[in-house]
Amino acid sequence: MSVVWEHVFDNFGIKQVTKTDKEKSAYVPNAQQRKAITAAGIKPASVRPGPEFSLTILFEPTGKTIRSSYYHSERKPSGRTPEPRMGHEIISSWLDKGDRVLIGNIGKQVFAIKLGTGVAVDKDVIAQEVVQRADPATILARAKAAKKGTPPTREVKRSDFARNPYVVAAALLRAKGSCEMPGCKRALFEKPDGTAYLEVHHVIPLGEDGDDMLGNVAALCPHCHREQHFGKDRVSQRKSLSKYVAKL
Ligand SMILES: [Zn+2]
Ligand SMILES: [Zn+2]
Structure with missing residues (x-):
């Protein structure tokens, strides 16, 4: 983080x-x-x-x-x-x-x-x-006490993971336009090109030494994605999602 x-x-x-x-x-x-x-x-x-x-x-x-x-x-x-x-x-x-x-x-x-x-x-x-x-x-x-005007800019030094764009693209192909969270039936909104909007999530985060590979990513709807990061059941959900994507 x-x-x-x-x-x-x-x-x-x-x-x-x-x-x-x-x-x-x-x-x-x-x-x-x-x-x-x-x-x-x-x-x-x-x-x-x-x-x-x-x-x-x-x-x-x-x-x-x-x-x-x-x-x-x-x-x-x-x-x-x-x-x-x-x-x-x-x-x-x-x-x-x-x-x-x-x-x-x-x-x-x-x-x-x-x-x-x-x-x-x-x-x-x-x-x-x-x-x-x-x-x-x-x-x-x-x-x-906040001051009027736009916030000061900040310089943030950070190291980013260079995510493999092919892994992201392949996860999106695999998902075929629906969320990969087992049981999720949520409707997705469309992007300007008419394709469904999905977010590619690392099941085991890269920051925890997760792999940037197809077996560790899931294309999720925004709801399921946020829930993976903030939901109260995120720990148990991570386990089942991990098992699920490993088999895809
Ligand atoms: Zn994520
Ligand atoms: Zn979902």
Whole structure:
């Protein structure tokens, strides 16, 4: 996901969950993540487990908020400044070793996103999904503070996958003008040339090392395509779609 997170969060950091984080059930946030938590007005307690706070989880079918404690680890005899840890649900049941987790704040609200779960493609859509969950007063205040005129242009450096146009074209030929999601009977609108509008989707996203091959793409109607990226059943749907296209 190539998202300009700077436009979304006041502060944010991204870290990969380590073996030790998981084994000790104590997630060690990195400096930027600590900055976000601090900016939300949460201070680490001196003892474990310390008081708890909620994080709003995004793009997870499992729920909207998750609890975390925030405390200083026990002082080492070496006298080093103790690093804050996060305990409770966030690490005991939500995060797993190897997950890349973003923790960021908007005002007093703390958000957490597991990255690389193939959720979404468009960075503006992702930004919108996040901001939509900020508290209504913050949303309104920031919208009202928007300046008159067209938004500033932004230079986005990103690496794109050079998708094979023949794979796309072949998927469209294979689909014969109807959505390849099993069971979908939706009517498609026509393009100016009279052909049906379909979008070619990578079942296992390229960003998750999916192949740019016919066996990993499906020509979908816009509804099914969006649902693959944002729907609550996207994980189970991905599995059945994957089996289906592999047989085509
Ligand atoms: Zn897609
Ligand atoms: Zn469809």
